[in-house]
Amino acid sequence: MRPLALAGMGSFTAGGRKVRVEGEAVETISFSAGFRDYAYNPNGEFWIEQSYVQFFIPQEKQFPLPVLLVHGGGLTGSCWETTPDGRLGWQESLLRRGVATYTIDMVERGRAGFSSLPGIWQGRPLQRSAEEAWALFRVGTRSDFASRKTFEGTQFPVEAFDELMRWAVPRWLTNTEAQVAALVEAVRKIGPCYLIGHSQGGGHALVAAEREPELVRACVVLEPHGAPTQFEQAASRPVLLVQGDFLDFDDVWKGLVRNADESLNAWRRGGGVTDVLDLPSLGLRGNSHMLMMDRNSETVLDLVMDWLVRIDVYQWKQEDRT
Amino acid sequence: MRPLALAGMGSFTAGGRKVRVEGEAVETISFSAGFRDYAYNPNGEFWIEQSYVQFFIPQEKQFPLPVLLVHGGGLTGSCWETTPDGRLGWQESLLRRGVATYTIDMVERGRAGFSSLPGIWQGRPLQRSAEEAWALFRVGTRSDFASRKTFEGTQFPVEAFDELMRWAVPRWLTNTEAQVAALVEAVRKIGPCYLIGHSQGGGHALVAAEREPELVRACVVLEPHGAPTQFEQAASRPVLLVQGDFLDFDDVWKGLVRNADESLNAWRRGGGVTDVLDLPSLGLRGNSHMLMMDRNSETVLDLVMDWLVRIDVYQWKQEDRT
Numbered sequence: 001m002r003p004l005a006l007a008g009m010g011s012f013t014a015g016g017r018k019v020r021v022e023g024e025a026v027e028t029i030s031f032s033a034g035f036r037d038y039a040y041n042p043n044g045e046f047w048i049e050q051s052y053v054q055f056f057i058p059q060e061k062q063f064p065l066p067v068l069l070v071h072g073g074g075l076t077g078s079c080w081e082t083t084p085d086g087r088l089g090w091q092e093s094l095l096r097r098g099v100a101t102y103t104i105d106m107v108e109r110g111r112a113g114f115s116s117l118p119g120i121w122q123g124r125p126l127q128r129s130a131e132e133a134w135a136l137f138r139v140g141t142r143s144d145f146a147s148r149k150t151f152e153g154t155q156f157p158v159e160a161f162d163e164l165m166r167w168a169v170p171r172w173l174t175n176t177e178a179q180v181a182a183l184v185e186a187v188r189k190i191g192p193c194y195l196i197g198h199s200q201g202g203g204h205a206l207v208a209a210e211r212e213p214e215l216v217r218a219c220v221v222l223e224p225h226g227a228p229t230q231f232e233q234a235a236s237r238p239v240l241l242v243q244g245d246f247l248d249f250d251d252v253w254k255g256l257v258r259n260a261d262e263s264l265n266a267w268r269r270g271g272g273v274t275d276v277l278d279l280p281s282l283g284l285r286g287n288s289h290m291l292m293m294d295r296n297s298e299t300v301l302d303l304v305m306d307w308l309v310r311i312d313v314y315q316w317k318q319e320d321r322t
Numbered sequence: 323m324r325p326l327a328l329a330g331m332g333s334f335t336a337g338g339r340k341v342r343v344e345g346e347a348v349e350t351i352s353f354s355a356g357f358r359d360y361a362y363n364p365n366g367e368f369w370i371e372q373s374y375v376q377f378f379i380p381q382e383k384q385f386p387l388p389v390l391l392v393h394g395g396g397l398t399g400s401c402w403e404t405t406p407d408g409r410l411g412w413q414e415s416l417l418r419r420g421v422a423t424y425t426i427d428m429v430e431r432g433r434a435g436f437s438s439l440p441g442i443w444q445g446r447p448l449q450r451s452a453e454e455a456w457a458l459f460r461v462g463t464r465s466d467f468a469s470r471k472t473f474e475g476t477q478f479p480v481e482a483f484d485e486l487m488r489w490a491v492p493r494w495l496t497n498t499e500a501q502v503a504a505l506v507e508a509v510r511k512i513g514p515c516y517l518i519g520h521s522q523g524g525g526h527a528l529v530a531a532e533r534e535p536e537l538v539r540a541c542v543v544l545e546p547h548g549a550p551t552q553f554e555q556a557a558s559r560p561v562l563l564v565q566g567d568f569l570d571f572d573d574v575w576k577g578l579v580r581n582a583d584e585s586l587n588a589w590r591r592g593g594g595v596t597d598v599l600d601l602p603s604l605g606l607r608g609n610s611h612m613l614m615m616d617r618n619s620e621t622v623l624d625l626v627m628d629w630l631v632r633i634d635v636y637q638w639k640q641e642d643r644t
Contacts, residue, residue: 003327003381009414010404013488021451029448029495031395032525032548034581038574044451050488052400059325073353076433078374082332092331110433111398113491116447125438126351129343129366166335166372169435173351203354226354252360259356 005059014189015182016050051182052111055102062098065193069103072199074128074171076110077103083293084160090292102190107179109169125170137289138246151246153286155294183208187215196220203227218311220304222291225256227263234272240307242277244287327381336511337504338372373504374433377424384420387515391425394521396450396493398432399425405615406482412614412623424512429501431491447492459611460568473568475608477616505530509537518542525549540633542626544613547578549585556594562629564599566609
């Protein structure tokens with residue numbers, strides 16, 4: 001592969017809040033054999049609920065605005081990197097197409113960190129089993145997990161399913177607002193940009209776009225969930241919904257498709273514009289929920305970029321360039 | 323800054339194990355407003371205790387072996403990226419010096435993920451307060467945190483202390499062996515390499531070097547802790563200990579320095595070679611525990627690289643090149 005020339009790379013945090021813990025007992029702990037009997041004081045000031053953003057700026061930008069990649073539930077920003085079977089992920093592919101990328105780890109996930117402070121977060125973190133992931137990501141039915149029998153013609157690189165499971169992280173069910181708030185702060189630090197959000201990250205992307213319509217110039221939502229069914233200021237912003245295959249297989253996915261449709265209807269009622277990239281109806285069969293990792297991930301990204309280029313040419317005429 | 327040409331980038335996981343949860347009750351949960359009443363089944367197969375490794379390969383290598391960067395306790399691989407005050411971190415600086423970098427997130431930290439499964443891990447995760455970090459990282463005394471009065475001449479970018487606190491993540495005290503095991507697996511995937519480890523990561527680096535003396539060709543340990551005081555197969559491998567300033571300020575650091583000395587003595591008894599880069603005795607005053615983030619971080623890295631080049635020239639004559 002040809003070299004990739006970067007003008008810059010790095011990371012920063014966005015959002016978060018300071019909390020104070022008081023009245024907890026000091027405890028004697030050991031960090032290691034040589035670092036024993038340390039008086040751990042759990043009281044004091046802590047930062048929680050920030051997001052982590054890693055960015056890469058290509059030397060030769062072919063595209064005026066950067067893309068912010070927003071991962072889904074139970075995963076981190078690593079889902080945009082090397083695919084589970086070792087191919088080029090969307091993050092590097094975007095860079096090689098001349099697009100600056102910002103990849104977020106949302107609150108509680110990955111390098112954003114989570115809070116283990118007493119009494120601050122509600123509930124407990126849940127971890128997704130391989131069986132649940134197999135079914136919910138539409139690689140196959142839950143009962144076929146043991147035999148690894150997939151849906152016919154799946155595009156998911158099934159031989160690398162275990163690698164995907166090693167990317168999984170626990171999730172709380174109660175941090176949606178904190179996640180969206182820190183995503184919006186990330187957008188404010190980045191400036192005008194496009195969001196590409198997957199699953200829970202697709203829902204969060206639309207909420208962020210509603211809160212910062214001047215900055216979020218378009219959203220690509222890959223099988224989103226969690227988006228509202230009311231928007232007030234979609235402000236003519238375009239949204240592309242991307243959907244894979246096997247969506248009518250069970251009631252969970254039928255419901256998620258219906259909810260995504262309702263969100264897009266609400267986006268239009270709020271003044272926005274929507275497009276749908278239904279991959280099977282374009283003849284692209286076999287895509288799982290993990291569209292950016294499927295064997296045809298580059299073809300899916302080609303289609304997404306075709307759309308973003310059209311959007312961009314339109315916006316080029318309308319907006320300031322950054 | 324001049325462009326940075328990469329031959330490749332990406333990430334992978336290393337190590338980990340599969341566990342099975344059985345006999346837990348199915349629970350009805352809501353992922354979002356549009357994804358309600360989902361039957362969450364906590365039973366099944368899970369992957370835990372893997373490490374996450376992100377790598378960057380420069381187009382023009384000036385240095386034959388890659389460096390694996392091993393973060394300390396309560397942090398993630400992000401500690402090697404942009405410094406808290408926005409300067410070049412060691413990861414990018416190494417790349418710009420022609421060194422391939424692998425950056426690990428150790429078990430339970432960052433993108434490696436943690437386990438929230440019932441009954442698998444012992445104990446609970448602890449979070450470090452800003453007050454404790456201020457003192458333990460030797461920016462100033464705990465009692466001076468409120469006024470932000472630092473040790474005189476500190477090199478830590480104190481105006482960015484809050485940003486460092488937003489990088490902090492909780493830690494368990496009980497996962498040392500799992501962390502080392504997944505670090506060793508990372509080394510096996512990378513092949514011959516040098517380790518640069520900070521704090522807890524410095525201790526882990528020496529243990530990994532003992533387990534894979536053919537692959538770990540040298541270690542640079544920045545104020546390490548947790549290294550053993552017995553080594554059997556240091557195999558002539560060189561170790562560089564790097565220490566900052568204010569180490570005689572309190573008993574915690576006096577003890578940690580003594581333990582680091584004991585580990586290095588043990589390394590020599592085990593057949594290894596050691597060097598010490600005591601920064602104050604070289605006239606470099608004011609370094610905190612966060613040597614790679616201090617204002618003179620590039621000067622410290624210059625010294626580390628001078629040492630690695632000498633080691634490398636020596637090893638060049640002795641070993642196969644990769």
